Amino acid sequence: MRAGQGKVIERHEIEAFLTLAEELHFRRTSERLGLAQGRVSQTIKKLERRIGVPLFERTSRHVALTPTGQRLRDELAPAYRQIQEAVARAIATGKAVTGTLRVGFSSQWASDAIIRAADVFRDRYPDCAVQIQEVQLTDPFGPLRAGELDLQLTEFPVAEPDLVTGPVIFSEPRALMVHARHPFARLESVCLEDLARTLLVAVSGDIPQYWLDYHYPRQTPERRPIAHGATAVYWQEVLSLVAAGRGASTAALRAAQYHSRPGVVFVSMRDAPPIEYGLIWSVNGDTARVRAFVETVCDQTRDGGR
Incomplete structure (x- = not known):
């Protein structure tokens, strides 16, 4: 966020300013932020220097917003709350293992491993459905790139910049x-x-x-x-x-x-x-569902489930 031409307000400065604008007390502000009181004071002074005018009036017993500080608080607080709410929603969505996970396989023995893992996965995450489909030899990465699959168990090697190469699940002579x-x-x-x-x-x-x-x-x-x-x-x-x-x-x-x-x-x-078989997924597809299924497949491998 910019404060004047070429001057950027850092996130920690916004947090310190808005918290102090609410508390109007340096000690309580430092306790809420988990920072030393002197650190809060330094942050506010640095922000005021960047903006070029005082944001708070300070006495030994009193802290109050200046007119500029009030205007900045009124304009900044709603936008900052929207950012916090958006991040909170994204985190909540990322942590929730729900919806549908689409998993591909390239061979029948890879299919067997996926089916066994999917049975365990459904028990662990009953709110997440698993769809399984075969990936054809002619286009081994096409379904992932087209967004038709979230995850795939396939033959290595895989060295594609837009795909994440996960763990080797098993290898075959x-x-x-x-x-x-x-x-x-x-x-x-x-x-x-x-x-x-x-x-x-x-x-x-x-x-x-x-x-x-x-x-x-x-x-x-x-x-x-x-x-x-x-x-x-x-x-x-x-x-x-x-x-x-x-x-x-x-x-x-x-x-x-x-x-x-x-x-x-x-x-x-x-x-x-040997031919190694491992999990791959899109670099933009690192979701909670994918991570949970990768963990489930690895657990099955460690437990001897081939």
Whole structure:
């Protein structure tokens, strides 16, 4: 708030002025503000110097507002009360875990974790509903950015400036999905260098390149090229292409429990880093609902709820 051209009144000065204008007593003002009496006096003197005129008349027994002080109080007090009330309403809303929380997932095993956490969350916060929906491979962050979701459990890495990367909830060993007649299907495991000897399915969509490099690499650790073949947009298309022998695909080893089908074999990748799954949300979406659900999911993880 400005007092004259180029002069800004600080919040603590406004509080000190309005409190003294109400109490007209330095000791009571200092007690209400939790400040030393000398600090209150210094603050008022500094404010008067900024404004350029006295705001209070002081004697050893008496404190009174000057005409300028009265006018400032009358104009300042209503606006300051509105600010305090607005902040109080915002805090109350932020603390209330109510309304609807929309949570996304990117895989069936992530869905299982979300559903279990949602059951606990509903018991803890009965005034907050939870809606759960799948996020498609082709646009992994689109629903969050469009405001269609509040929170998401998804594969890492995620390094987006407009998204908050929360805790890792669990990690899964990696596998290579191949057709049953693929030479790798007879092996107990494969390594990352073996990817140079096969054809990977390609995926397309609004997907960051760093994410594709991690999950569908174009070269091995020794920089041998990895060929990519048929392109998929949705996960079901990836499964269909592998089953048709059109290419291989990396996946969580756990996917074999959910997507087992004739013609597809899951081969362990012995040297590949695990796939980590974590929570993400918008930088502007740090609400009480989101924080409460993140805490619930983490509690479930600590308790062994996978």
